Amino acid sequence: MTTARFKLVTTLTGDGRPRVIDEYDYLYFAERALTGMRRIVLELGDDAANRRAHEGANTPYALLCHCLAVVETWAGGFVHGRTVDRDRDAEFEASGEVGALADRAGPVMEQFRRDVATAQPHDRLAVEPPADFLGPGRSLTQGAALQHVFEELAQHHGQMEILRDLLVLQRAGRVDA
Numbered sequence: 001m002t003t004a005r006f007k008l009v010t011t012l013t014g015d016g017r018p019r020v021i022d023e024y025d026y027l028y029f030a031e032r033a034l035t036g037m038r039r040i041v042l043e044l045g046d047d048a049a050n051r052r053a054h055e056g057a058n059t060p061y062a063l064l065c066h067c068l069a070v071v072e073t074w075a076g077g078f079v080h081g082r083t084v085d086r087d088r089d090a091e092f093e094a095s096g097e098v099g100a101l102a103d104r105a106g107p108v109m110e111q112f113r114r115d116v117a118t119a120q121p122h123d124r125l126a127v128e129p130p131a132d133f134l135g136p137g138r139s140l141t142q143g144a145a146l147q148h149v150f151e152e153l154a155q156h157h158g159q160m161e162i163l164r165d166l167l168v169l170q171r172a173g174r175v176d177a
Contacts, residue, residue: 023116026150030116031109033153034071037064038105040164041098050095053166058092060163063156064101066091068108070152074129075115079142081126088133112149119146 041049041060049061058066069091077084121143128139140148169175 026146027113027116030112030150030153033150033157034067034105034109036157037067037153037160038102040160042102044098044164044167046098048167048171049098051167053163053170057163058159059095060160060167061096061098061101062092062094063160063163064105065094067153067156068101068105071108071112071149073133074145074149074152075112075119078125078127078129078140078145079119080115116146119143121146 037060041064044060050059052059066088069086069088073084073086076082077086119142121141123142125140125142125145129145131137166175
């Protein structure tokens with residue numbers, strides 16, 4: 001049996017003791033959200049994954065682009081100090097072939113596993129995020145930054161599930177575009 005050395009503090013109990021989750025449980029849920037998004041864009045195919053369900057909505061393709069960039073930026077850039085070239089606005093306008101995007105998800109997830117395994121959850125970030133990155137308005141620990149990654153993955157996975165359902169209904173002619 002492997003004992004996890006990494007603990008992410010997520011909340012405190014009423015008596016002040018930390019509730020913790022180990023890296024394996026954390027990655028289980030983070031990967032489930034990311035692989036769920038990858039599966040959705042592949043199931044939808046190039047046309048539907050790049051279609052907006054209504055004006056102003058994100059596309060499933062763009063959401064997966066955004067989430068991959070979140071992982072690379074927050075875990076790789078802010079936690080570990082790697083240089084990241086990111087255009088957040090362009091992520092939400094991205095479009096392309098879903099196969100290539102799905103292929104990109106594998107290496108991002110592999111690096112994310114290494115980043116989580118080597119993070120020091122109570123240490124400060126290697127690089128502070130710019131204010132316009134929509135994180136909390138305070139300094140974060142590495143563990144808090146990784147929690148933000150999970151927050152983004154989970155919320156956008158749910159958003160993508162709803163978009164998928166709507167796009168499928170639109171394709172079947174059961175809902176207006």
